[in-house]
Amino acid sequence: MGTDNGVQMDLRRNDGGIHKSPTGDTAPPGAAEILEQRKEMIRFSWSLLDKEFNAGAAESFYQTLFYRYPEVEAMFNGADMGMQAKKLYDMLRVAVRFLDNMEHLLPSLRDMGVRHARVYQVQRAHYSAVTTIFIETINNFLEARLQSVVSPESMSVIRVDIAASWGWLLTLVGNTMADAADSDRCNATGATPTR
16 A cells, blocks of 8 residues: 555555546546546655655756757756756645645746746747656656555556646646736737637
């Protein structure tokens, strides 16, 4: 049984312990249950990442991001990458903390999206790049940690669930920020926002 920070999951079962409905049947879960499963998987994976992510994984994240998306590196010219890693860690920690109250986080994300677009010229596509690289980074970073709490048969299921869960959260964050930036640009030019 994997436990940490109040998150409990039976990860030794072949199905990862997260695909059963509360009644025990295997019928496809409803939207509310899927949302709760995603939150549970984010909390579980964050409990394995927390406190260690800032050091090694954030550095790896930025190295991979700059290698795969070299146009993004210019946005960080002159930035203290240690401080940037801390900011990334803090933003993720807050997002995890607000999983059950995302509406309280949205105004801050909107402000950050406008600021990132105005100051750093961040575009919508950059958020997708960040999501892709972050999911790869956490899956690589979690590999050894998962082996101690997940059966080998469950590993691929858990990795997919972690990727889907973080993909949902980071897409929500990125779209919120990009939508706010698009709206701000349109307000400045009088145009209509498009996606």
